[in-house]
Amino acid sequence: MKGKGTRRMQYILSDYITTNIGWLVFNVVRYLSLPPVNEVSTMRNFLLHDTNILLGQLLFPIMMVVLYALSGFYNRPGVKSRIDQLGNTIGVSLIGMLLIFFTALINDDVPERLRNYELMAILWALLSGPVLIGRALINNIRRGELRRGIGVFNALMLGKDKAARELAKRIERHPHCSEFRVVTFVDPKASPQAIAAEASRLDASVIIIGNGASVESNRPLFNSLLLTGLDIYVPADNYRLAGNSPSIRSVVSEPLINITAANISPATANLKRVGDIFVSAIALVVLLPVFAVIAIAIKSDSRGSVFYTQERIGRHRKPFKIIKFRTMVADAEAAGPALSSSTDPRITAVGRVLRKYRIDELPQFWNVLRGDMSLVGPRPERQYYEEQIINIAPHYILLHQVRPGITSWGMVKYGYAGNVDQMVERLRYDMLYLENVSLSVDLKILFYTVRTVVTGQGV
Numbered sequence: 001m002k003g004k005g006t007r008r009m010q011y012i013l014s015d016y017i018t019t020n021i022g023w024l025v026f027n028v029v030r031y032l033s034l035p036p037v038n039e040v041s042t043m044r045n046f047l048l049h050d051t052n053i054l055l056g057q058l059l060f061p062i063m064m065v066v067l068y069a070l071s072g073f074y075n076r077p078g079v080k081s082r083i084d085q086l087g088n089t090i091g092v093s094l095i096g097m098l099l100i101f102f103t104a105l106i107n108d109d110v111p112e113r114l115r116n117y118e119l120m121a122i123l124w125a126l127l128s129g130p131v132l133i134g135r136a137l138i139n140n141i142r143r144g145e146l147r148r149g150i151g152v153f154n155a156l157m158l159g160k161d162k163a164a165r166e167l168a169k170r171i172e173r174h175p176h177c178s179e180f181r182v183v184t185f186v187d188p189k190a191s192p193q194a195i196a197a198e199a200s201r202l203d204a205s206v207i208i209i210g211n212g213a214s215v216e217s218n219r220p221l222f223n224s225l226l227l228t229g230l231d232i233y234v235p236a237d238n239y240r241l242a243g244n245s246p247s248i249r250s251v252v253s254e255p256l257i258n259i260t261a262a263n264i265s266p267a268t269a270n271l272k273r274v275g276d277i278f279v280s281a282i283a284l285v286v287l288l289p290v291f292a293v294i295a296i297a298i299k300s301d302s303r304g305s306v307f308y309t310q311e312r313i314g315r316h317r318k319p320f321k322i323i324k325f326r327t328m329v330a331d332a333e334a335a336g337p338a339l340s341s342s343t344d345p346r347i348t349a350v351g352r353v354l355r356k357y358r359i360d361e362l363p364q365f366w367n368v369l370r371g372d373m374s375l376v377g378p379r380p381e382r383q384y385y386e387e388q389i390i391n392i393a394p395h396y397i398l399l400h401q402v403r404p405g406i407t408s409w410g411m412v413k414y415g416y417a418g419n420v421d422q423m424v425e426r427l428r429y430d431m432l433y434l435e436n437v438s439l440s441v442d443l444k445i446l447f448y449t450v451r452t453v454v455t456g457q458g459v
Contacts, residue, residue, distance in 0.1 A: 007077040010138050015068055018130035019061040026126045027053055030105075033115060056104055064096045064127065070274065072266020078151075078179055079142050085135050093128035147175050154204040155180045155233075156195065158188050158221070159211030167210040167235060170254040178254070180206060180233075188221055196228040208256065209234045222259070223394040229317070232260045262401040264437040271439060276375050280368040287362060294325055294359065301350040304330035307363060312380035315403045320372040322380060325360040327351025337384045339418055358453050364406045376442040377405030378430040381423065388420045389427070399430055402437065407449040409433040409441075 024047075031046045047053060068074065073088050101120055145151050157164050168182040183202050186195055188211045195207070207230050209221065225232055233256040264272075295306040308326040311319050332338075332346040340347065347355065354360040367373040373380070378399040381389070389396045410429035417423040433441065 004077055007138075007142065008074045011074055011077055011135065012065055012069075014134035014138055015131055016061050016065050018134040019064045019127060020057065022126035022128075022130045023057060023060055026123050027057075029122055029126075030119065033119060052104070056100075060096075060100055060104075063099070064092070064131075067092050067096055070267065070270050072268075072270055075266035075269065079146060079177060080135075080139055082136075082139075085132065085139065089128050089132050089135065093124060093131065096127055097124040143177070146177070146179065149175075149181065151179070152181045153179055153206050154183045154202055155206040155208050156199055156202070156204050156230075157182045157185045158195075158207060158209045158225075160185045160187060161211060164210035167208070167254065171208075171256070173254070180208070180256070182208070192224045192227040195225065196230070199228065199230055205230060207232050226260070226394045226397045227390070229397070231258055233258055260398060260401070262398070262437060263435050264402065268438060272374060272437075272442065273371075275439075275442075276368050279375060280365040283362075283365045284369065287365070291362070294354070294362075297350045298326055298348075302329055302348045311382065312404070313383055313386055313400070314372055314380055315400060317397075317400050319383070320367065320380075322372070323363045323366055325351075325354055325363060327354050327360045337382060339385075340416075358449075361406055368406065372403070374403040374405045376407055376433075376445050377403050378433065379408050379411055380404035385420060385423065389423050392420070393424050393427055395431065396424075396427055398434060399427075402434065407445060409445055412445055412448045412452065 027047060028043065031043050068088070071088055071092050073092075097120060100123065105119070105123075142151075157168055159167075164185055168185075171178050171180055171182060183204060184198065186198060188209075190198075199205070199207070207225055207228065209225075209232065222232065236255045236257060298304075298306050304326055306326060308324050308328075309321045310324075312322045314320045327348060328340070328344075328346040328351055329348060351360070364373060368375060386396070408430060409432060410426040413429045414422075414426040417426050433445075
């Protein structure tokens with residue numbers, strides 16, 4: 001079975017090779033459009049001995065692959081609709097054409113302005129056309145694999161009634177488009193532990209709720225299924241089950257909607273990560289002198305280390321070590337986990353100032369650079385408190401679809417939580433963020449976070 005990594009590499013190699021072909025053909029057209037020059041007497045010399053041409057042949061296809069990667073095309077390398085392929089290829093190649101024109105072609109000695117526009121149109125066509133052909137071939141190969149049952153995800157169907165069996169038939173009606181294969185029907189009244197055990201036995205990674213019940217009656221079922229950690233899909237008529245925006249899996253086949261997926265596009269996720277790396281790398285370099293001053297202040301104020309690390313639960317429920325400036329006395333949790341408050345006697349004098357302006361959070365730029373965290377995202381919690389929150393609000397598990405953040409909508413609107421009930425209350429804002437993830441929302445949260453820091457409104 002070919003994994004996602006193999007299919008992703010197929011698309012990357014295809015895009016690189018076909019873009020190379022398109023750029024080479026364009027240079028032939030470009031040569032024919034330029035006036036004769038003594039130094040470039042033949043097309044052979046132009047293509048093989050011009051340093052700029054050779055450099056472009058190497059760099060521009062790489063640039064296009066990077067643009068396609070940022071657009072999110074490689075994030076989900078499974079079967080793609082032709083409309084999605086066409087839209088992505090046309091849009092990204094247009095951006096690439098403009099970048100190439102204004103960096104490499106604008107100084108070409110083309111006598112007529114109209115000819116420039118014609119060359120731009122030709123370049124756009126040659127950047128997109130070959131790529132579309134390569135992608136179509138790969139997609140057709142993948143559709144053929146699905147028909148033969150290769151690379152199909154096993155799915156459990158919740159429900160044994162007529163509605164569930166009819167849904168399974170509709171899914172199987174288009175085997176070349178559906179990446180799901182219903183392997184068994186499960187009683188909706190089964191416990192989450194029994195469902196998870198059945199999924200493990202059958203190597204199933206997906207649950208499809210197909211019992212045909214109403215949204216309200218399915219809500220308790222949905223909450224219990226979250227505890228299995230599997231992706232949950234529902235038919236289109238039940239998309240409001242989780243209260244979030246729908247993410248449709250397919251249009252040609254039965255339109256199933258993943259109600260456990262964050263409402264974030266692949267392009268937004270990629271650009272968000274690029275921004276995280278860029279900002280955190282600069283911040284760590286610029287803030288080094290500030291870190292040194294803070295370190296001296298912490299060491300002078302109380303015994304113990306400068307930094308404090310603690311295990312938190314991150315994306316996909318993967319544990320990581322969060323790093324902060326120490327603001328409490330050494331061994332502050334010798335008696336076990338305990339939440340802090342503004343009057344906590346364990347907080348040191350320097351620590352109180354660091355917390356007031358949230359300066360203690362600055363070392364987390366290292367967690368952002370490593371990929372454990374993002375600049376903006378739900379605040380990560382310890383497993384000890386997560387388990388208590390999940391008992392009250394199972395949908396807390398959904399927050400693990402995105403990287404936790406240094407700051408969050410919940411931190412801006414609610415602030416620090418002093419107990420589990422306040423954590424659950426703050427969860428409303430984190431869920432709202434999960435349904436509205438975008439770069440503009442992130443910028444707004446960062447703006448208000450800076451305002452909080454400057455005015456010293458932290459705890």
